[in-house]
Amino acid sequence: MKTRTVLLLVLSISLILSTTGCSSLDSFRDTGTHWTIGFDKQETVPDDILSKTYYVAGYSIDKPATGILDPQYVRAVWMDDNSGRGGVAFVAVDCIGLTRADVVHIRESLKDFQKTSGCRAIHIFCTHTHAGIDTLGIWGPLLSSGKDEAFMNMLYNNAVEAVIGAYENRKDGNLYCGSTQVDDLLNDTRDPQVYSKDLFRFRFKPSDGSQGLQMIHFGAHPESLRSENSLVSADFPCYMGKRIKEVTNDEFVYFTGAIGGLINTRRLKDDNGMNLDVYKNVEKTGEMIADAALSISNEQELPPSFNIRTQEFTTPLENPVYLVEKFLGILSTEVVKGKGLYNIVVKTEVSYAEIGGIKAVLVPGELFSEVAYGVPESFKPANENVENPKTFVEMIGDENFLVFGLSNDEIGYIMPPDNFLLDEKLPYIENATDQFGRRHYEETNSLSPANAESLVKALIKLLRSVKQW
């Protein structure tokens, strides 16, 4: 009798668990009837830019902005596959980065909107322009905040307005996706030379024939203006968008890919082989990227299906500079008690999406392409005995996926542990040099060598939950 009862109990539990698993999977993958997409943008430039001190973020600290080259924007896209699950808001901010605390603040402000609109999720991305106003706080005078509270409030409000605007401007239509390779533009400043030259374009064509939208995804640091510039700018995405609008009248949104390690655009040269002036360089770089986007000829219509799921995770904070900046209130990164050198971990998140069948991983920082695509066998890393975690390719099963960088957080560089090297005397402060004479700069802008491992573990959990791995 007892055995029967136990068996019955086990069977019931198994049934409940399997049902939960199925419903979890079903709620992840679904297809709707048609696409409904909306767009809005908000200019994010303070009125007192010339009279008040704002710091330009990206290069050296304590660099006040001297004017505006082009305005920073917050752009939002509302995407609904009409599967009944609600729409998803993607927000792209022209700035160096936002922490998860900023993202949570914006999401909290949109709580009522989410209830009324049925919004399923809000994801906030940063273009990582190196000519924008400091939004992280670490580019002020030494160990003093470079963030301006009024500017941050304006940015939060604009993000909220842009999401609501995108929802209100939504229209039915068709979504297409195509890609091309951008040759002879990207530059990898750190070996091994692993990066994606792919430029992806999601193009929305409203059924009523009104203005369309082009969502461009490309993996390069927007730093065509280089370090000598002190004017506020969105960098090349602005000039890319201008060209796209001139040619097609479509609006645009720019999303950054895996840019760690360090992928930027090369300095363009004039007809005489001389370096272009940085202001011409940024224009021409943007136009080259726009021309690549406009040349896409392999577009395919995407089925109305937008599946996305997020996984929270923690990663150790071992960088003493970040720790002191967090202590001083300069960095707003959310930390809790956990593992690592100081028993402090950063709370962050990773997401996995399938947009019309196109797979995408939303990572909370500047991902080294090696973490996503792997390291060539010929490359000798600084720590040969250290094993790297599984690559995204191994986990997802193919190379056809997008990496959205600086998604919902900026935790710095996420690099493979086998090539993570710290200076012995001043770790995270001075650049280390390895046995091959290679400089290790990116480590100074990372949380710890465990970043990639923590991210991959969370991604494995996420992919298993959607039966992708």
Place this chain on the structure above:
Amino acid sequence: MKKQNVSIGVYQSKQELDWSLFLKRALFFTVAVLITRVCVRLMAMNLWFPILKLTGSQEIADIFMQIKTADIRPPWLIPVIFSLIVSFFTVKKEKNIENKRTKSVLFYIAVGLTVFILFVITLLFSVYLTKVNQVRVSHIIKVLYPLVKSGALDGIL
């Protein structure tokens, strides 16, 4: 008759419970915890002052002035332990203070000094374990002390 006597005895022992002593101790304990925590907060907020005295650098002191507006959370356990000890040993039954020994000036000085030393130790430990913007002061000392001592930051700060 015997039973009646017993019941009277129980009644009398209940009457002997001195609730005012517990109330006094509880009040003293609460006030001590609050005062200690306020002092810890004030000390953490003004960390820039000892730093200025130690380093002699106004620039470094200015950096630490930023925590004046920080989210400061002193630990609970240490002030609670301190307040428990102090409230238990200082708030006593009045009849216990009747004898000559406890009335002497020397006794009051000894008690006062012990309480003061305990209070200072409590404050220092509490500040060391206080969380400023979610990061413990102890972590910052552990990070900065070896760097400053080795002179590695001389060229930076």
